[in-house]
Amino acid sequence: VRRSPRLSRAKLTRSFFARPSAVVARDLLGRLLVRELSDGQRLIARIVETEAYQEDDPASHSFRGLTERTRVMFGPPGYLYVYFIYGMHFCMNVVTGRDGEGSAVLLRAAEPLEGLPEMIKRRRVESPRLLCSGPGRLCQAMGIGRPQNGTDLVGGAELRVLAGEPITAELVRATPRVGVIAAHDKPWRFLVRGNRHVSRGPGQLTGSPRA
DNA sequence: TCCCCGATTAACT
């Protein structure tokens, strides 16, 4: 990242992810997701929206216990759990907590910083605000799919998370999670207040990619 | 085996 010198390029450690999912979700805001494509290109996006999921949580894939699909989610922290949804989209999660515990953080939106042309090509949309503003969009823009399920974000090469710049408390907003039907869902969706790259909210474009 | 529906997105009226 050539831009702001305040953005730390230090890599997050295993212990960063070995904490409760809600803590990690909040702390991931402002961090940098780095994707090294097989052709040598590098894509970077700043995380601006996350959601926490844990084992005793009916909305979590891990709620019904370990299955073939959720195996990674029950494994050690710092690995990527990718799942396929609605027959056409992928969503990526960072595994959290202790090994054997089924908790993770869904990465819902990010602000594109580097590799925009490649993201535009993959998304077939030009507006920067439509590149990574949603879990499915983020995966498509960053080239995340089944092959990336189970990859190591701490010691791996194709995906890393850098320290970037943490978000101060005043700029963090917590809301109920998106798509969780429970009437009183816990405020486990975290976003950067006022950021225009979140998946929903004031000013966020929805619908037509031609916008 | 069958069947329902989802941690979504884009294109409608």
Added chain:
DNA sequence: GTTAATCGGGGAG
């Protein structure tokens, strides 16, 4: 605000 697209996970039978 509403809905089609599209498919696999996992509970029910």
